[in-house]
Amino acid sequence: MIVFIFVIVFGGLTVRLWQVQLWEPQAFGPREIDLVSKAAQQQSQTFLVDSGRGTIYDRNGVALTGERNYHVIVFPLIRKEQPLYRQELSELAGLLGWSDEQLLQQLREVEKPQTLMSVHTPEPVTVTEAQAEHIQALQIPGIHALYSEEDRYATDRLAHHLLGTIGFNPERIKHDFQDELKTGEYSLTDAIGLRGLEGSFEYFLHNSGVNRIAYTVDGAGRPLNGERTEWVNTLRSGSDAAKSLVTTIDARIQQIAEQAVDQPSSASSETSSTEGLKDGAAVVLDVATGDVLAMVSRPREGTGEEALPGWVNRALQPMEPGSVFKTVVAAAALDQGIVRPEDDFHCDGELEAYNLPCWTFDEGGHGHLTFADAYAQSCNVVFGQLAVQLGGETITDYAKKLGLGEKVGWQGDVYHDDVFVQLPEEAAGQIFHDESAAQDGYALAQTGIGQRDVRMTPLQAANMVVSLFHPGQLLHPRVVSEIQYANGDPYFRFEPSVESVDKPIKAETLQTMRELMASVVTDGTASSRLSGALWTLGGKTGTAQIGKTNQEHKWMIGYGPAENPKYAVAVVARAVTDNTHVHLDVFRAIMDGLAQSLTDSANLNQ
Numbered sequence: 185m186i187v188f189i190f191v192i193v194f195g196g197l198t199v200r201l202w203q204v205q206l207w208e209p210q211a212f213g214p215r216e217i218d219l220v221s222k223a224a225q226q227q228s229q230t231f232l233v234d235s236g237r238g239t240i241y242d243r244n245g246v247a248l249t250g251e252r253n254y255h256v257i258v259f260p261l262i263r264k265e266q267p268l269y270r271q272e273l274s275e276l277a278g279l280l281g282w283s284d285e286q287l288l289q290q291l292r293e294v295e296k297p298q299t300l301m302s303v304h305t306p307e308p309v310t311v312t313e314a315q316a317e318h319i320q321a322l323q324i325p326g327i328h329a330l331y332s333e334e335d336r337y338a339t340d341r342l343a344h345h346l347l348g349t350i351g352f353n354p355e356r357i358k359h360d361f362q363d364e365l366k367t368g369e370y371s372l373t374d375a376i377g378l379r380g381l382e383g384s385f386e387y388f389l390h391n392s393g394v395n396r397i398a399y400t401v402d403g404a405g406r407p408l409n410g411e412r413t414e415w416v417n418t419l420r421s422g423s424d425a426a427k428s429l430v431t432t433i434d435a436r437i438q439q440i441a442e443q444a445v446d447q448p449s450s451a452s453s454e455t456s457s458t459e460g461l462k463d464g465a466a467v468v469l470d471v472a473t474g475d476v477l478a479m480v481s482r483p484r485e486g487t488g489e490e491a492l493p494g495w496v497n498r499a500l501q502p503m504e505p506g507s508v509f510k511t512v513v514a515a516a517a518l519d520q521g522i523v524r525p526e527d528d529f530h531c532d533g534e535l536e537a538y539n540l541p542c543w544t545f546d547e548g549g550h551g552h553l554t555f556a557d558a559y560a561q562s563c564n565v566v567f568g569q570l571a572v573q574l575g576g577e578t579i580t581d582y583a584k585k586l587g588l589g590e591k592v593g594w595q596g597d598v599y600h601d602d603v604f605v606q607l608p609e610e611a612a613g614q615i616f617h618d619e620s621a622a623q624d625g626y627a628l629a630q631t632g633i634g635q636r637d638v639r640m641t642p643l644q645a646a647n648m649v650v651s652l653f654h655p656g657q658l659l660h661p662r663v664v665s666e667i668q669y670a671n672g673d674p675y676f677r678f679e680p681s682v683e684s685v686d687k688p689i690k691a692e693t694l695q696t697m698r699e700l701m702a703s704v705v706t707d708g709t710a711s712s713r714l715s716g717a718l719w720t721l722g723g724k725t726g727t728a729q730i731g732k733t734n735q736e737h738k739w740m741i742g743y744g745p746a747e748n749p750k751y752a753v754a755v756v757a758r759a760v761t762d763n764t765h766v767h768l769d770v771f772r773a774i775m776d777g778l779a780q781s782l783t784d785s786a787n788l789n790q
Contacts, residue, residue, distance in 0.1 A: 197300040230398040231257055231297035232375075233332040236391030240347055240381060242435040242663065249341055250334030254316040255310050256280075257397065260777075261326030262291050262326040274324045279315055290742035299335065305555065309335060328397060328415065342438045345481035345497040348380015361387075362668050366595070368392070368450040368488045379495060381429065381664065388427040388675075390666050395419050399460050414708035425670040432475035432662050436781060441466050444773035448766065463758040463772055465498035467646040468774065471749045473680060474650050474659030499591075502613035502639035503758065506728030507562045508739045509634030511648065514559050514700060516582035517570045519693040523564035525556040525613040525700065530554060531565040531779040538629035543727075559700045560708030562725060564633045571632025576622025579631060580615050585685050587658050588640055589615045594662045594681050606663050606678070634728060645741045652697050657686035698722055710740065718779035719745035723771070735759040740771040744778070751778055 266273065266288065277287040286303050299308040311319065311329055319329035341347070354372040357365065364370040369392050377386035380649035395417040419425075446460040463481050468478040481498040517523045534541045534547030544550055550563050551661040558566035573578060583589050591610050598604035617637040622626040640648075643661065643692045650659055660681035667676040701722035704712050709725040723742020730736060738757045743749045753774050757767045 200282050206266045208555055212576065228692040230396050231259070232396050233257065233328075233330050233393040233415075233417075234419065235333065235336060235350065235375065236266075236395060236426060237336070237350070237377075237382075238389040238391075238428040238670070240389075240429045240431060242431055242433045242437065242438070244434065244436075245430075246435040248347060248431065248433065248435065249336045251343070252331060252333045253310045254313060254329060255332045255334075256319065256360065257297065257328045257330060257332065258291060258294050258300050258310060259297045259326035259397070260294050263294060263326075266291065267324045269324050272324045276319060276322060276324065276327070279311070279318060280309060299332070304507075330395075330397075330415075332395070335433055339484045342435060342442065343433055343479060344484060345495065346380055346433070346479045346498070348382035348384075349378055349495065350375045350382050351378045353378060355771055365621075365682055379609065380497070381606075382607060385429055385664070385667075389429070391419055391426040394749070427675055428668045428670065428672075428737030429664050430666040430668060431664050432470075432473075432477065434477045435481070437468055437778065438478040438480070440777035441468055441480045441774050442780060444770050444777060445480045445482060448769035448773040454697065459766070461755075461757055461766055463498070464756045464767075465501075465758075466755045466770060466774060467499050467642045467648050468778075469646045469661060469752045469755065471650055471653050471743060471752050474647060474661045475665070475680075476643075476661050476663045477751070479663070497609055498756070499642045500607060500610040502611045502641050503737050503756065504728035504730060505634040505638055505640040505645065506737060506739055507564075507567075507634055508724050508726035508741050509638050509640065510559065510562065510567045510632070510726075511697065511701075511724055511741075512579065512583045512588065513567050513571050513574065513632050515586065515689055515693060515697050516574050517555075518696055519582070519689050519710060520574065520578065522570065522573060525554065525696060527555045529553055529555060529558055529563070529566045529569075531563050533565070534631060535565045535568045538568060538572065538626050540564060540629045540633070556700055556703060559724075560703040562704075562709050567632040568629035569632075572628045574628075576628060576631075579628075580622065583615050584690070585658070585689055586651045588644055589613055590646060592644055592647050592660055594656075594660050594664075594678060596678075596681060598676060598678075607643075610643065611639075611641060613644060634726060642754045642756050645726040645756075646752045648751035649741055649743050649754070652694050652701075653743075655683075655694055656685050658683040658685050696751075698743075701742060705742070710742075710768060713765050714772050717744075717772050718776045721748060721775055722746050722749075725768070730759060735761050738767040740767045742771065742775075744775045750782075751775070 217245040222396070234252070239247050239781055242248055248686065273287060274284050277284050280287065282303060285713045290300060290303065301307070302309050315329070316329035319327065328423050352373070357370055357372055357374065357376060361370045370390070371392070374390070374392065377383040377389060382389060393701055397415050445466050448460060465480055466478070466480040469475065470477055479499045485495065530549035530552050531542055531544070531545070533545040542549055543562070549565065550558070550561055553561065553563065555566065580589065589612065591612050593605065593607035593610045595603055595605040615638055616622040616631065621637055645657065647661055650658050660683065662678055662680065665678055666674060669675050701724055702720070704710050705721045705723055710723055716720055721742055721744040723740055726739035728739070738760055739755065753771060754773070755767050755771045757764065760766070
């Protein structure tokens with residue numbers, strides 16, 4: 185009986201091993217896991233010399249994903265081999281212009297395969313092609329000098345969230361690239377774009393080959409004695425190489441926006457915020473074309489509020505807009521002839537019929553004020569009253585005329601894809617949760633001040649500002665203008681997308697709205713923080729309470745310069761709990777940075 189039991193047990197184990205080792209080692213189990221590649225990954229340390237993926241450029245040809253150059257790549261293996269290669273290491277130090285001790289100190293700190301960094305700046309070491317050949321000829325274990333791309337996926341690079349990341353996702357490959365799997369263009373072990381432009385343009389950026397260096401390690405990740413690195417380069421070239429993207433992003437403006445988000449005081453007044461935007465977003469659009477010039481999201485990494493990972497692009501996520509939504513109500517009321525800028529209202533601190541307090545409730549309200557004053561001072565009583573008078577259908581209609589309640593990013597036909605979306609992570613937002621809310625007075629009053637069910641993305645908010653300058657048209661912002669072959673020849677161009685608006689808002693209404701926004705900066709809720717800005721600006725502030733918590737989303741949207749508008753900007757600080765003005769300081773820092781940049785460019789051209 186005991187022998188029989190052992191036979192059954194070991195027979196089962198034999199069958200299981202046969203299944204794992206011989207029957208389905210590359211498609212094991214219901215998830216079809218490639219055990220061979222998994223084992224290889226576990227037993228080696230790998231450095232991706234070059235992903236082979238297409239470069240992503242800004243509108244002026246600056247490589248946002250990093251320039252390719254000759255870099256020195258080092259592995260932890262060299263730490264054990266140093267005593268045996270003193271002469272070669274000394275020669276390497278001389279090539280780099282370092283002392284022997286400077287090089288050895290760098291090598292002692294190597295814990296994983298990495299690009300050798302400069303001892304003077306936080307930049308990777310670059311060498312000439314001749315120097316690279318010399319370094320390779322030294323044959324120092326764990327040190328290579330190869331033509332490679334910079335760290336494409338560093339979190340501190342420009343436009344990190346917009347560009348996105350790559351990783352391993354066999355399930356997506358099987359679902360989205362079935363034909364390419366059959367032809368060998370893809371394999372289940374390929375790294376693919378997971379989010380951002382890396383994800384949405386995966387098919388164009390992908391290269392089925394690889395350029396990597398690897399070596400074998402033990403279970404603890406330590407290099408095995410006697411092992412050497414293995415270099416494999418199977419990247420495609422020529423017409424089969426990955427395509428590149430030309431974005432509408434301006435690296436100079438992106439840098440201005442990111443600096444403003446992280447350190448608004450550097451471009452603003454002495455009393456501005458110093459800690460920057462910890463959680464939120466900033467978007468800069470071209471007023472003339474609607475193109476995205478800059479898009480910033482924070483936090484860079486980690487986990488933010490609402491359990492959203494740090495890689496989520498806040499600029500594309502919907503949130504309560506607060507009083508910036510009063511722009512929609514104001515445009516609707518003016519266009520429908522319900523109000524004129526000079527019409528008188530009275531605010532005693534609360535719209536009692538709908539239990540809607542004004543933010544001046546403790547001071548007894550705004551008192552007598554005109555409609556223009558109500559917009560500039562962001563009076564809840566006036567806009568709650570107007571929202572009820574307008575009704576849910578009219579509010580929804582005007583919100584859509586201004587690009588709210590639906591996705592606004594570029595989408596259209598691109599070869600085999602009938603509805604190609606440049607920003608698939610963009611959310612639509614909403615105005616009313618359901619039909620009943622659009623007919624309820626209490627819900628309407630709260631909607632009029634951007635609370636209740638209203639949700640808006642920073643991209644939509646900036647695009648709403650752009651819409652005020654294009655009567656009868658709704659622009660759909662591009663973030664990529666062209667796909668190119670590796671040699672720079674055009675492959676596909678994304679033409680601007682402009683939608684004609686049914687029953688458009690009158691041109692005079694839009695002109696009045698722009699004047700009202702200018703009054704917010706000169707005499708309204710934004711005047712204290714934006715006075716003294718390099719440009720005359722127009723805008724609208726917003727503060728949205730989040731549910732029953734004491735947290736608030738704080739917004740600033742607007743345009744500049746007022747005399748000849750070039751840029752539309754939206755800034756939001758998410759889930760803040762104190763009386764911060766960081767949203768205003770970031771907005772001003774961006775606008776001041778843009779103003780200074782234009783001045784510098786003009787002086788340079790002269």
